[in-house]
Amino acid sequence: MNHLDALPPWAAVMVGVLVLLGSGFAFVGSLGLLRLKDFYKRVHAPTLGTTFGAFFMLAGSIICFSVAHGRPIFYEILIGVFLTLTTPITLMLLVRAALYRNRVEEAQEPPRRTTLE
Amino acid sequence: MRRWLPHPLMAGFLLLAWLLLRQSLAPATVASGVVIALGLAWAFGKLRPPRARVRHYSLLGKLLLRVLRDIVRSNLAVAWIVLRRRGRFTSGFVAIPLELTDHYGLAALACIITSTPGTIWVDHDSARNVLLIHVLDLVDEASWIDTIKQRYERPLLEIFQ
Numbered sequence: 443m444n445h446l447d448a449l450p451p452w453a454a455v456m457v458g459v460l461v462l463l464g465s466g467f468a469f470v471g472s473l474g475l476l477r478l479k480d481f482y483k484r485v486h487a488p489t490l491g492t493t494f495g496a497f498f499m500l501a502g503s504i505i506c507f508s509v510a511h512g513r514p515i516f517y518e519i520l521i522g523v524f525l526t527l528t529t530p531i532t533l534m535l536l537v538r539a540a541l542y543r544n545r546v547e548e549a550q551e552p553p554r555r556t557t558l559e
Numbered sequence: 560m561r562r563w564l565p566h567p568l569m570a571g572f573l574l575l576a577w578l579l580l581r582q583s584l585a586p587a588t589v590a591s592g593v594v595i596a597l598g599l600a601w602a603f604g605k606l607r608p609p610r611a612r613v614r615h616y617s618l619l620g621k622l623l624l625r626v627l628r629d630i631v632r633s634n635l636a637v638a639w640i641v642l643r644r645r646g647r648f649t650s651g652f653v654a655i656p657l658e659l660t661d662h663y664g665l666a667a668l669a670c671i672i673t674s675t676p677g678t679i680w681v682d683h684d685s686a687r688n689v690l691l692i693h694v695l696d697l698v699d700e701a702s703w704i705d706t707i708k709q710r711y712e713r714p715l716l717e718i719f720q
Contacts, residue, residue, distance in 0.1 A: 482679075486637060487676075493676060497643065522627060523576075534673075536681060538681070
């Protein structure tokens, strides 16, 4: 049942590189979430995972299953489409909640500019 | 036409998604896809969405390519900011007065701004039509206002409004 053994070496290398690249970008995004200092900066980082991270992993998946089954399989594109359409909603909710908290609880606008290190 | 197919774009998108999911163009798949797409587009109409008008499909393609290029560039830029240990950078908010009022145009702008790492859509004041974004690596506010307005808002205005 494992088609992956049947993958020719060139495809296996390509898929491996793509998946590594994708997870690399997702990892850098998560690292940014950990490393950056305040909320508004932190929410930027995970978008690496939803753009480049997802793109490379989906490309790897498309190549892997297209080669393994011997016909083009590309419904992963839909994952990309839905990810792009839904990410702004979550992100906006989070950021607006933070903004609301800044404005109401602390009765102040968030600092307009902050310089780091 | 309008009577039987009140939301052609929605129905088209649903049919395309269905065919992609099924990975086949067999008559039975297409037929069931058409039935599902029409049914869901009809249900979508019951939500009374504002009407979408899309013009200049070629411009839409050009905008898509431009956004893809920006996504690549800003991915690398943000990855670099996260990875380098030292170095100063300034983050901040930029308020951008918009001309775009179309709901779908604004939704597209929201997708563009959040899909490019380094900028996020924070708040949109619909009364004053001012958009507030947060920029991770903010050098010059005026140039950001100019970028968003010229690169994204202008084509969106032509496409949706």
